[in-house]
Amino acid sequence: MTHFVNSTADPIVNVEHLAFSFGEGDLCKQILFDITFNVFPGEIVLLTGPSGSGKTTILTLVGGLRQVKTGALTVLGTDFRTASVADLVRTRRQIGFIFQAHNLLDFLSARDNVAMAMQLHPEVTATESRERVSELLEMVGLKDRMDYYPAKLSGGQRQRVAIARALVGRPQLVLADEPTAALDSHSGREVVELLQRLATDHGAAILMVTHDNRVLNVADRIIEMEDGRIRQPENAL
Amino acid sequence: MRSSWQVAWKQLSHSKVKLIVATAGVVVAVLLMLVQLGFLNAAYDSSLAVPKRVTADLVVLSPQSPTFATPTQFARRMLYRLPAHPAVAGVQAIYLGTGRWKNPWDKSERQILVYGLGAGENMLQIPGFADAVDQLQQPDMGLFDRRSRPTFGPVSDALAKGERVDVEVNRRKITIAACTEIGVTLGVDGNLFVTDTNFLRLFPRIPGSIDLGLIRLKPDVDPAKARDELVRWCGNDLRILTKAEFIAFEKHFLDTGAPINFIFGLGTAVGFFIGFVIVYQILYTEVSTHLPQFATLKAIGFTDNYLLRLVMQESLILAVLGYLPGTLLSWCVYQIAARETQLPMALTMFRLTSVLGLTITMCIFSAAMAMRKLRAADPADIF
Structure with missing residues (x-):
């Protein structure tokens, strides 16, 4: 890889001996066993593995969407074991989420969907926020469709709006779940390059779940999951 | 956004x-x-429009009357005893009756509320009554409420054109001398005001029974105090209320007695x-x-x-x-x-x-x- 990974800095994501299970008592089903890994600024880490291996659960834990029960998890300097709900919400505002389902608001245009995320960053002026919205939509190739409603956009275009929404707040960490699954190879490639640029230019860390072989070559590291465990020793540490 | x-x-x-x-x-x-x-x-x-037009200091009703509009009659002599009290300056008897008004234009018949205003100081404020009092004291003359429902006929228009309006009330010819403005209620479609003499021509009844009494007190007399003394005179035969109590009494009837x-x-x-x-x-x-x-x-x-x-x-x-x-x-x-x-x-x-x-x-x-x-x-x- 040509870009710079700062592995001497504090990791953006620090996972140690993380375990997770759903349900209680007899119905308790353990999903994750003894997961340990770090993600450093500027790094692109892929999570792969068969479905049901626990990749998405890791994303929801790192994203602060589920409560950590066993093990240690620190994201952007916040210890998720002890964090209050308000702390979690504050941390989530610094994370860019790209979901498999784009979940755009159907009553807002592409521009407004992206602009809405800027309401989470009141410190940015209205003018700058407008500029960033246009800039990002241009970057994802939707310059001519900014005022279209999601219903008038193709699946790939909607996914790109969702990506713009995730990136407009200049997140330090991007969590992406199959961001290219709904895209053709050309736009899939563009999205990946966009994420790569974000990592290079802004030192953001990217943790991405993917099955897409076409994007494997942008990864700094690949974590392979199987049955809730990490299969191979990590190759870049 | x-x-x-x-x-x-x-x-x-x-x-x-x-x-x-x-x-x-x-x-x-x-x-x-x-x-x-x-x-x-x-x-x-x-x-409450008519109760609010009462200018008297005290109002006298039969204790059986649930509201002034559907009164129980009481003896006029009981009212006429009251001026014997030093606080009372004068009294007025009011008669009320529901008559059948025959619309002279389309010959249809409607119920109309007829007020008979007794002699003496008029303590029910009816605009235009005093002006027309000379005419109204003639036999079979009446003052019509122009805000009665239109079904009573274009009485005030005809009067304005200078026409003579003769109508039939309780099978008796009545001439409308002038119009006043009072207003109707949910239960009353029209109003007609006459003198007590003319009222008794329209409604033959036991002589000397009236529906409502109005009392004027002498200046500087406290109405509540006077009421207490008068109640002691009359016992349970009359209900005597101050003007404010009378309005509250009517309001209470609307609150509880009407749906x-x-x-x-x-x-x-x-x-x-x-x-x-x-x-x-x-x-x-x-x-x-x-x-x-x-x-x-x-x-x-x-x-x-x-x-x-x-x-x-x-x-x-x-x-x-x-x-x-x-x-x-x-x-x-x-x-x-x-x-x-x-x-x-x-x-x-x-x-x-x-x-x-x-x-x-x-x-x-x-x-x-x-x-x-x-x-x-x-x-x-x-x-």
């Missing part, structure tokens, strides 16, 4: 049909509430409920169809409070959107109702603000109910 109000408005206005339906729901609610409350007030105002409170109160409640259900339904659908999107917003860092505020703002937008046309429509209904019923229908500032308050409360209730669904939006479910 810097404010949640903008988001709320865009969500509401995205589907024009939904917006129109929701607004129409609020409009109907506002219309029903304003019109029902308007009728309720009109019923009160009109029924108007219940009927129009129920109408108002139905309006409130219709608006509540429609707004709730619209907001609930909006919330439940957008649950995954709202969960996404929560995931990326929007708080529960933000989403609650969004729904609340949508309900407030609907309240305002529906209130304005609803008020305008109500105003039209008031005009039509006032013309058709001759009831006093006034869109008062107080009623406008109360209904605005009710509308906002209604919408907030709907939003609060619809919000319960928001808790189901779990950001962990969307990956």
Whole structure:
């Protein structure tokens, strides 16, 4: 890889001996066993593995969407074991989420969907926020469709709006779940390059779940999951 | 897109049909509430119009009369005893009867309330009575209330044209000398004022029985004190009230003896409920169809409070959107109702603000109910 990974800095994501299970008592089903890994600024880490291996659960834990029960998890300097709900919400505002389902608001245009995320960053002026919205939509190739409603956009275009929404707040960490699954190879490639640029230019860390072989070559590291465990020793540490 | 109000408005206005339906729901609610409350007030105002025209210091009724409008008769001599008391300056006997008025134009018959005003100082303020008193003292003359329902015939128009108006009341020819303006109630369609002598010509009855007595006290006499002394004189044979007590007595009858409170109160409640259900339904659908999107917003860092505020703002937008046309429509209904019923229908500032308050409360209730669904939006479910 040509870009710079700062592995001497504090990791953006620090996972140690993380375990997770759903349900209680007899119905308790353990999903994750003894997961340990770090993600450093500027790094692109892929999570792969068969479905049901626990990749998405890791994303929801790192994203602060589920409560950590066993093990240690620190994201952007916040210890998720002890964090209050308000702390979690504050941390989530610094994370860019790209979901498999784009979940755009159907009553807002592409521009407004992206602009809405800027309401989470009141410190940015209205003018700058407008500029960033246009800039990002241009970057994802939707310059001519900014005022279209999601219903008038193709699946790939909607996914790109969702990506713009995730990136407009200049997140330090991007969590992406199959961001290219709904895209053709050309736009899939563009999205990946966009994420790569974000990592290079802004030192953001990217943790991405993917099955897409076409994007494997942008990864700094690949974590392979199987049955809730990490299969191979990590190759870049 | 810097404010949640903008988001709320865009969500509401995205589907024009939904917006129109929701607004129409609020409009109907506002219309029903304003019109029902308007009728309720009109019923009160009109029924209290005549009691408020009493200028006497004390009012005398039979203890059996539930209201002055449906009186039980009592002996005139009991009233005429009262001037013997040093505090009493004078008394006036009032006679009341429901007569059959034959409309001279289309020959139809209507019931009309006839007031017979006794001699002496007139303590019931009837505009125009004093001016026409010389004519009214002639046999078979009457003063007609021009705000009686139009079914009594174009009496005041004919008088204005200088025509002579002879009508038939209780099979007796009565000549209308002039018109006054009093107003009708839900139960009374028209009013006719005559002297006591003419009244007894129209309504043969046991001599010396009257329906209402009015008392003028000497200056500087405290009405409440005088009433207490007079009550001691009369025992249980008469009900003696001060002017304020008389109005309160009539109001109490309307509160308890007539179903108007219940009927129009129920109408108002139905309006409130219709608006509540429609707004709730619209907001609930909006919330439940957008649950995954709202969960996404929560995931990326929007708080529960933000989403609650969004729904609340949508309900407030609907309240305002529906209130304005609803008020305008109500105003039209008031005009039509006032013309058709001759009831006093006034869109008062107080009623406008109360209904605005009710509308906002209604919408907030709907939003609060619809919000319960928001808790189901779990950001962990969307990956």
